[in-house]
Each structure stands twice: as C-alpha cells, then as structure tokens.
Amino acid sequence: MQSNVGLILEEKAADIGNFMVGRLLPFRQKRAVGPFLFIDHMGPACLKEHQNLDVPPHPHIGLSTLTYLFEGAIFHRDSLGNAIEIKPGEVNWMTAGKGVVHSERTPEYLRKEDKFLHGLQIWIGLPKELEQTKPSFFHIGKEEIPSWEENGVSYKLIAGKIKEKQSPVPVHSPLYFIEIKTKTAQKINIGNQLFGEVGMYVLDGTVKIEHKDYGTKQLLIAKNANLCEFETNGETTLYLFGGEAFEEERFMFWNFVNSDKEILERAKENWKAQNHEAFPKIPNDDKEYVPLPEPKFR
Template identity: 80%
Template sequence: MQSNIGLILEEKAADIGNFIVGRLLPFRQKRAVGPFVFIDHIKPTCLKDYQNMDVPPHPHIGLSTLTYLLEGSIFHRDSIGSAIEIKAGEVNWMTAGKGVVHSERTPEYLRRADKFLHGFQIWIGLPKELEQSEPSFHHIDKKEIPVWEEDGISYKLIAGEIVGKKSPVPVHSPLFFLEIKTSTAQKINIGEKLFGEVGMYVLDGTVKIEGNDYGTAQLLIAKNASLCEFETNGVTTLYLFGGEPFDEERFIYWNFVNSDKHLIEQAKINWKNQDVNAFPKIPGDDQDYVPLPEFPMHKKP
C-alpha cells in the first residue's frame, strides 16, 4: 500500500533570545501547508526572575499572526492601538494587511518573578485581495474556543471551521488548526472531515501511521487530507493544521509575506527609513525597534 505521508520534516531549533523555539515552517522542501506559511513552537521554557521575553517593535505585511499559548503570558501592543495580555488557552489574531507594527513582552507584573512560557506563534497568508487591507486585531478568550469530546477523544478547534464546528477567530480563508488529546490508545480517522493540505505535529506522546511510530519534533505532511488516519499510543497531544492553498505563490522576506515582490521591497525601504505613514509607532512602546536584517528572500524551489 502506498504511504499517505508525503513529507517528514524535522523541527529546526532557533534561538530568539532567552528561549529556544522549534521551527516547523517554512522549509526548503515545503514553504507552506495550505495558507500556513510560518510556525514556531515556543518550547516549554522557565524564565528566571532576571529573564524576560522582549521582542521590540517589528513590522508585518500581507499576513495574519496567530499566537496560542499553552503556558505563560505575553503582553501584546501594536500600532493599531491594541494593548492586551494573552494568557494560556487564549488566542491573539492580528491581520497585518498593508502594514502593522507590534511588540511582544513579558507583562510588567511578571518581570521580576520566575515564569513559564510555552505555545505557538503562527503566520497565515492572506488572500491576494486582502494583502493590502487595513490592519486589525482580535483577542479571543479561551471560553469562546470550541471544545468537545467524542469516543474518549478531546478536540479543541483553535482556528477555522471543521466537523460542523467553527472557531470565533476571524480567519480570511478556509483553514483549520485543531488540537487533539487522548488519555488512552485511540484510533482516529478524521480524513473525511479535512480538506486542502494537512500537516500534523505531535506535541506529546507518539502516533502510529501505516505501522510506523512518529513522535515529537517532526512535522508530517499528508499527500491526501481525506486519508488522514492514525493511532495514538495513550497520553498524546497533537495538532492538525492546514486548509486550502492559494493559487499564487507567497514570498517571504523576514516578517514580510506577499504574493507581490515589489510590495515586499517597498516594505523593506519603508521600515529601514522608519516611515511612520507606512508603519506607525506603537503607543506606549516606541523607544526602540528591530532593524531590518539583510538576507536573501525565501522562495519556493
């Protein structure tokens, strides 16, 4: 029988300051899964009382960012005027459109205490007609996110729409970001409910697919979403994500994503020149910023 696993990608470690993330996308072999173009797994991290998360103001265009925390807390500020703390189980959804600036820092009341941080930071491409839209921001409380159980299997639909459920996260194209948890060995056949492209990331435990065991630190890409079937080994947490891919290629340079290279080049100039018409300052966090790095634009092979 031919395998439905089209690609197995090993998580790449990336140091972003006081903690390590596992980069799941993009890879040279696979630049996107559906509209998902970038996924970082913030590894479970204990930050000491003298360590804090401080990501200074930095820009985005042409994408939506999704932050989902399993542990800890981050304070988000942006050039739209949003200023809010995101805690475990909650979702921050920011749509950059034509341009937005945001910062992510440890909340003030935690800066002199030991704290934990664990979660996901994800970029999702925008449909071509929305790449130049006005920026927006939404915070979704954990009580609003659909959670249900079927046959001893726990599901949480963090974003998108699937199996008759819909997350309140205001996505802009057909997609899904689904958490699945089991406490005992389970056989799961969810393929008939999926669509487009699909990726699987095992956070804890292992899964068996076509007789082979797969564990953490791997991203599995299915050839056919409708054939997604697997078994968990017991206490397991995994994520399925994906959806309909775009017709046009998406280019990435640093924090800029777009189907038009010229808009990326203009964004680079605007940020380098600190053009406040293109990238306004963040109220309450405008004293520093992340400078534009110099490296080649990522492109699909």
Template identity: 85%
Template sequence: MQSNVGLILEEKAADIGNFMVGRLLPFRHKRAVGPFVFIDHMGPACLESYKNLDVPPHPHIGLSTLTYLFEGAIFHRDSLGNAIEIKPGEVNWMTAGKGVVHSERTPEYLRQKDKFLHGLQIWIGLPKELEQSDPSFYHISKEDIPTWDEHDVSYKLIAGKLGDKTSPVPVHSPLYFLEIKTQSAQKIKIGDQLYGEVGMYVLEGSITIENNTYGTKQLLIAKEATLCEFETNGETTLYLFGGEPFEEERFMFWNFVNSDKTVLEHAKANWKEQNLEAFPKIPGDSEEYVPLPEYKFNRNN
C-alpha cells in the same frame, strides 16, 4: 499499502533574540501547508527572574498572526493601539494587511519572577485581494473556542472550520487549526472532515500511522488530507492544521509576506526609513524597534 505521510520535517532551532524557538515552517522543501506559511514552537522554557521575553516593535505585512499559549503569558501591543495580555488557551489574532507593528514582552508583574513560556506562533497568508487591506486585531477568550469530546477523544477547534464546527477567530480563507488530546490509545479517522493540505504536529506523546511511530519535534505532511487516520499511543496531544492553498506563490522576507516581490521591497524601504505613515509607532512601546536585517534573510530557507 502506500504511506499517506508525504513528508517528515524535523523541528529546527532558531534564535529570535533572547529566546530559542523550534521552527516548523517554512522549510526548503515545504514552504507552506495550505495558507500556513510559518510556525514557531516556543519552549517549553523556564525563564529565570532576570530573563524575560522582549521582542521589540517590529513590522508585518500580508499575513495574519496567531499566538496560542500552553503555559505562561505574553503582553501584546500594536500600532492599532491594542494592549492585552495573552494567556494559555486564548487566541491572539492580528491581521497585518498593508502594514502593522507589534511587540511581544513578558508582562510587568512577571518580570522579576521565574516563569514558564510555552506555545505556538503562527503566520497565515492572506488571499491576494486582502494583502493590502487595513490591519485589524481580535482577541478570543478560551471559553469561546469550540471544544467537544467523541469516543474518549477531546477536540478543540482553535481556528477555522471543520465539519459543523466553526471557531470565532475571523480567518480569511478556508483553513483549520485543531487540537486533539487523548488519555489512552485511540484510533482516529478524521480525513472525511479535512480539506486542502494538512500537516500534523505531535506536541506530547506519539502516534502510529501505517505501522510507523512518530513522536515530538516532527512535522508530518499528508499526501492526501481525506485519507488522514492514525492511532495515538496513550496520553497524546497533537495539532492538525491546513486548508486550501493559494493559487499564487507567497514570497517571504523577514516579517513580510506577499505574492508580489515589489510590495516586499516597498515594505523593506519603509521600515528601514521608519516611515510612520506605512508603519506607525506603538502607543506605550515606541522607544525602540527591531532594525531591518542588513544581510540577506529569507525565512523560506
């Protein structure tokens, strides 16, 4: 039988300033999975009392950001005036549209303490007709995320729609971001509920697909979502994500995503010139910003 695993991508290290992350998407041979265009695995990391996460104000266009933590806390501020702490199990969902600025920092009460940080940061492309929409922000509590158990398997639909379950995260295209946990070996056949393209990331433990075993730090891309089935090997946590891909190609430069390269060029100029009409300051965090990279930097590479 021919394997349904079409591509295996190894997590690669990336430096985001004073913090190293494991980058899952994009890769040269796979730019997106459905509408998902960028995924960073943060940690797990122990930050000593003198180290903190500090990502100063930086811009986005043409995408939605999804932050989901397993451990630790991040304080989010944005140019819409939102200021909120992100805790494990919650979903931070910001749609950049035509332009937004945000910062991500260790909360004040943790800055003098040893702390852990572990989670996922995800970018999801917008449909072409929404790429120039007004920015928006939603924060969803962990109690509002659909969770259920079936045959000793725990599921959590963090975003999107799957079968008769729908997450309250206000996504803009058909997609799913699903957590699956098992405490013992289980055979899971879920392809009949999936659609579009699907990727799998094993956070803990390992899985077996067609007699091949896969563990952590690998992103698996299925050839056919509807054929997705696998066995977990004991205590395992994994994530399935994907959905319907866009008809148009998405281009990426730094923190900007769009189907039109001209729009990217305008965004680059506006940020470099600190055009406050295009990219307003963040209330409470306006003293610094991340400069536009001077060198050629394309996260498609």
C-alpha cells in the same frame, strides 16, 4: 499500499529576540501547508527572574499572525493601539494587511520572578485581494473556542471550520487548526472532516500511522487530507492544521509576506527609513525597534 505521509520534518532551532524557539515551517522541502506559512514552537522554557521575553517593535505585512499559549503569558502591543495580555487557551489574531507593528514581552508583573513560557506562533497567508487590507486585531477568550469529546478523544477547534463546527477567530480563507488530546491509546479517523493540505504536529507523545511510529516534535505532511487516519499511543497532544492552498506563490522576507516582490521591497525600504505613515509607532512601546536584517529571500 503507498504511504499517505508525504514528508516528515524535524523541529529546528531559531532565535526570536532573546528567546530560542523550534521552527516547524517553512522548510526548503515545504514552504507552506495550505495557507499556513510559518510555525514557531516557543519553549517549553523556565525563565528566571532576570530573564524575560522581549521582542521589540517589528513590522508585518500580507499575513495574519496567530498566537496560542500552553503555559505562561505574553503582553501584546501594536500600532493600532491594542495592549493586551494573552494567557493559555486564548488566541491573539492579528491581520497585518498593508502594514502593522507589534511587540511581545513578558508582562510587567512577571518580570522579576521565575515563569514558564510555552506556545505556538503561526503565520497564515492572506488571499491576494486582502494582502493590502487595513490591519486589524482580535483577542478570543478560551471559553469561546469550540471544544468537545468523542470516544475518549478531546478536540479543540482553535481556528477555522470543519463540518458543522466553526471557531470565532475571523480567518480570511478556508482553513483549520485543531488540537487533539488523548489520555489512552485511541484510533482516530478525521479525514472526512478535513480538506486541502494537512499537516500534523506531535507536541507530546507518539502517533502510529500505517504501522510506523512518529514522536514528539515531528511535523508530518499528508499527501491526501481525506486519508487522515492515525492511532495515538497513550497520553498524546497533537495539532492538525491546513486548508486550501493559494494559487499564487507567496514570497517571504523576514516578517513580510506577499505575492508581489515589489510590495516586499517597498515594505523593506519603509521600515529601514522608519516611515511612520507606512508603519506607525506603538503607543507606550516606541523607544526601540528591530532593525531590518540583511536582504535574503527564502
């Protein structure tokens, strides 16, 4: 029988500010999984009293960002005036639309002590008709995220919808982002609840799919979401994500995503010129910014 695992990708290192992350998407072999365009695995890292996360003001267009922490805290500020700390189990959901600027930093009260940081940062594409929408931001508390247990398996629907369950995260297209945890070996068949394209990221532990074991920090892309069956080999944490892919190709340059390259070019010029009508400054964090990198489509 032909395997349902279409692609196996290993996490690769990348830099965000002064912090190392593991990049999961995009890869040359796979540019997106459903509407999911970009996934960074931050940490796990122990930052000393003199080390802090500092990602200065930087812009986005044409996408939504989802930040989800396992450990630690990040203080988010944006050009809409939002200023909020995100903690483990909570969700920051920011829709950039036609343009937004934000920064991510270690909260002030943690900057002079040792701390841990561990989480995921995700970019999700917008439908073509919403790529130029007004930017918006939502913070969702951990108690608002649907969670349940079935047959020794713990589930959390961080974003999107499956069957009768729906996350309050205000997504813009059919998708899902699900956390699955087991403490003992379990067989899981969730394919009848999924749709579109599906990826699996094994955060901790291992899974067995069609008699083969896959380990920590591996991203698996399924050929058919409806055939999503696997076994966990004990204490395991994994994430399933995906949904309906867009018909149009999405182009990416740096922090910009759009189906129209001319809009990307205009965003590049606006940020390079520090056009504050296109990209307003962030209240209380406007003394520095991340400069535009050298042009390179990917």
